[in-house]
Amino acid sequence: MTSESARMNSAAEARFRVQAPNSLPRTIVVIALDAAGRAVVERLQRGGWRQATFLAATSGDALEDLAGRPRQIRNEVEHADLVVLVAGPGGRAHAAAPIGEACSRRRVMTTAFVVEATSAAAPDVSRTLGQLRPWSLMVVIAEHDDYIDDMMTALRA
Amino acid sequence: MLRKVQNDLLTQTGPETPMGRMFRRYWVPALLSDELPENDCPPVRVKLLSERLIAFRDTNGRYGLMDEFCAHRGVSLWFGRNEDCGLRCSYHGWKYDVTGQCLDVPSEPEASGFANKIRLQSYPLVERGGVLWTYMGPPDAQPPAPEWEFITVPRPQTFASKRLQECNWLQAMEGGIDSSHVSWLHRGDLDSDPLFKGARGNQYNLSDARPVFEVVESPGGLYIGARRNAENGDYYWRITQWVMPSFTMIAPRGSHSVHGHFWIPVDDESCWAWSYDYHPVRDLTEAEIAAMRDGKGIHVRYVPGTFRPLANKDNDYLIDRAAQKMGRSFSGVEGIAMQDASLQESMGPVVDRTRENLVSTDNGIIMARHRLLRALAAFTDKGVTPPGVDPAHQKVRSAAIVLPRDVPFSDGAREALVARPAVAPASV
Numbered sequence: 001m002t003s004e005s006a007r008m009n010s011a012a013e014a015r016f017r018v019q020a021p022n023s024l025p026r027t028i029v030v031i032a033l034d035a036a037g038r039a040v041v042e043r044l045q046r047g048g049w050r051q052a053t054f055l056a057a058t059s060g061d062a063l064e065d066l067a068g069r070p071r072q073i074r075n076e077v078e079h080a081d082l083v084v085l086v087a088g089p090g091g092r093a094h095a096a097a098p099i100g101e102a103c104s105r106r107r108v109m110t111t112a113f114v115v116e117a118t119s120a121a122a123p124d125v126s127r128t129l130g131q132l133r134p135w136s137l138m139v140v141i142a143e144h145d146d147y148i149d150d151m152m153t154a155l156r157a
Numbered sequence: 158m159l160r161k162v163q164n165d166l167l168t169q170t171g172p173e174t175p176m177g178r179m180f181r182r183y184w185v186p187a188l189l190s191d192e193l194p195e196n197d198c199p200p201v202r203v204k205l206l207s208e209r210l211i212a213f214r215d216t217n218g219r220y221g222l223m224d225e226f227c228a229h230r231g232v233s234l235w236f237g238r239n240e241d242c243g244l245r246c247s248y249h250g251w252k253y254d255v256t257g258q259c260l261d262v263p264s265e266p267e268a269s270g271f272a273n274k275i276r277l278q279s280y281p282l283v284e285r286g287g288v289l290w291t292y293m294g295p296p297d298a299q300p301p302a303p304e305w306e307f308i309t310v311p312r313p314q315t316f317a318s319k320r321l322q323e324c325n326w327l328q329a330m331e332g333g334i335d336s337s338h339v340s341w342l343h344r345g346d347l348d349s350d351p352l353f354k355g356a357r358g359n360q361y362n363l364s365d366a367r368p369v370f371e372v373v374e375s376p377g378g379l380y381i382g383a384r385r386n387a388e389n390g391d392y393y394w395r396i397t398q399w400v401m402p403s404f405t406m407i408a409p410r411g412s413h414s415v416h417g418h419f420w421i422p423v424d425d426e427s428c429w430a431w432s433y434d435y436h437p438v439r440d441l442t443e444a445e446i447a448a449m450r451d452g453k454g455i456h457v458r459y460v461p462g463t464f465r466p467l468a469n470k471d472n473d474y475l476i477d478r479a480a481q482k483m484g485r486s487f488s489g490v491e492g493i494a495m496q497d498a499s500l501q502e503s504m505g506p507v508v509d510r511t512r513e514n515l516v517s518t519d520n521g522i523i524m525a526r527h528r529l530l531r532a533l534a535a536f537t538d539k540g541v542t543p544p545g546v547d548p549a550h551q552k553v554r555s556a557a558i559v560l561p562r563d564v565p566f567s568d569g570a571r572e573a574l575v576a577r578p579a580v581a582p583a584s585v
Contacts, residue, residue, distance in 0.1 A: 005470040005503070009323065011426065014505040023514045082517060111517045118374070122568045130563035138517040139371040140524065141565070150527045154158050154515050 025051045026081040028157045030148075031063065032056040033095050036088025036116050040145045042066055047149060052157045053080075057095030077102045082155065085112040085136065086148070089120035091127025100135020112136035115145045159510040159526065167529055168325045168507050170422040171207035176529075179536050180206055180402060181294035182546055184303040185421050186431050187222060187282060188212055188289040189319060197239045206293060207424045211235060212282060213255070216242045221255025222291050223279035228259065253277055286310070288317055288431075304548035305404070306576035307415075307435040315435035316449050318456045321465050322420075322498050325507040326403060326428035330420040332497050333405040334525055336383045336397060337518040340366045342496050344487055347410075352434070352445065352454035356411025358557050358585035361385045361393040368395075372520045373567045377401060377550030378528060380574065381521040382566045383408075387559045393585065394566045396556045396574065399525060401532060401545035406555040407455075409584040414441060415555060416455050426506035429464075432456050432494065437554075438581045457494045466495055474499040552576040556583040 007013060030052060032038035038056050045054040045066055055063050055071055063071040077083060083103050087093035096112070103110050112132040117125050132139060140147070170177040185205065192201050193214040200213035202225060211225040211234045225233055227246040236247045243260050245252040252261040257279030265271040280291045286308025292299050307315050322329050332338070347359045365385040373380045377400040387393040395408035406417035419431040432455045434441065452458035457466040468475040474490045481489030490499045515523060528544070535541035544550055556573040560566060567574070573583030
């Protein structure tokens with residue numbers, strides 16, 4: 001007799017998988033921490049995302065939207081499922097700390113992207129990593145920043 | 158999540174598909190050398206990338222891999238006679254050499270030259286490190302022979318096995334770079350498996366079940382780093398290598414051998430999971446080889462006479478619910494390889510990635526798909542050779558290493574991530 005696993009693993013049985021939606025849209029907040037990050041976030045904002053908010057850190061480690069209107073870190077993090085931090089090499093990602101602290105308090109997942117890293121000097125990358133690592137549960141160093149688009153699509157942003 | 162068109166693109170590897178064409182630009186493992194143990198031994202059926210082939214070793218020790226079926230009436234050459242430098246069809250005696258060239262059509266006058274007009278599709282088959290490798294792409298694009306370290310070290314230092322996995326290659330390969338599952342599915346094996354236990358690094362694993370991941374692009378694919386806290390504020394890193402399209406090397410443990418996989422499509426609904434263990438600077442011990450043959454580590458025990466795992470879907474993977482309940486095994490399936498394979502096969506022959514819900518810790522998988530799709534577009538649109546074809550991309554190592562807190566692991570472990578002859582691996 002055919003085992004249950006043998007029957008259920010078949011292509012024929014795959015047709016009977018429940019097709020109802022299995023998740024609610026996630027809220028993702030993408031925050032540029034420096035100028036390199038801002039260029040990426042401004043490009044990303046032009047995509048047709050459903051549940052994503054795009055912000056930038058100011059020189060005073062506060063937040064603003066990309067039109068320059070002030071935003072409160074606590075409020076932006078409050079209902080996020082994921083906060084994505086984007087920064088370039090050089091150690092100008094100071095805002096990672098207050099944002100990370102807010103995420104940590106709210107138990108919000110954080111992912112950090114270091115952009116333009118492949119052409120940067122290692123000490124510059126180190127400085128940025130030193131700022132991001134304490135607050136990031138996932139760090140990505142990608143050669144091309146269009147990877148962030150793919151990641152957001154994969155995460156159903 | 159992938160769109161259906163992307164999922165189809167990556168999972169379909171037949172000869173006329175984009176991914177199939179790209180896969181054919183690589184040397185891929187086809188058989189274990191032991192499957193053709195002597196000259197004029199019986200031929201072996203091989204199905205790769207949705208093509209049915211026959212492999213044989215002729216009277217002079219030359220290896221051949223060609224269309225399985227006789228050009229005359231489509232009989233399988235598996236029934237053929239391997240004799241006098243050729244494989245002769247048992248039906249009407251047509252005979253082929255290792256290049257697929259027909260040498261003899263007994264029913265035709267010898268002087269007619271008819272045999273010269275018959276040639277089966279064939280592919281080169283070369284022996285490297287106990288594995289027979291084939292290249293199924295255009296001859297003018299054939300790269301140099303593979304240079305993976307496990308096939309370039311002396312034979313006593315390396316061991317390879319293969320097993321049939323009954324699902325698409327991509328979902329199997331993605332399991333190999335899904336570092337976050339290890340703390341769950343395999344949690345019971347670090348302390349008990351003879352090929353893992355006793356390493357100092359295991360204590361870092363066991364004392365910190367929530368590693369933080371970093372994904373960094375490498376020339377041939379990805380470095381996937383999992384970091385845990387070590388002494389004095391340092392980080393303990395376990396760095397896995399993924400080289401396109403389907404090679405992985407898992408971070409080593411202590412003085413144990415280094416291991417990893419290839420996932421090679423048989424067709425779109427099954428693949429060969431190749432598993433290798435080697436040590437760069439010493440012979441494998443008899444006890445290690447015995448453990449590997451006994452299905453320990455990343456290897457399996459087989460249904461006798463086959464490469465099908467003894468625990469398979471037909472016997473519900475011999476799941477032991479009592480062991481699962483008692484915590485002796487998290488999933489109830491024995492052995493690391495079958496713990497993975499049982500779950501990956503349960504996804505169905507080709508998982509529907511439009512319905513998955515990935516999370517941040519899946520960035521290794523997301524990045525691998527991104528790189529495959531990017532390479533596929535460059536290859537298809539501009540003919541760019543994909544990463545991983547260049548032998549320089551193959552001279553890699555995984556590493557387990559303690560580094561200062563702020564150091565990018567790709568820099569701090571730069572030397573450790575490159576294969577260097579007679580240099581011990583970076584391992585904790």
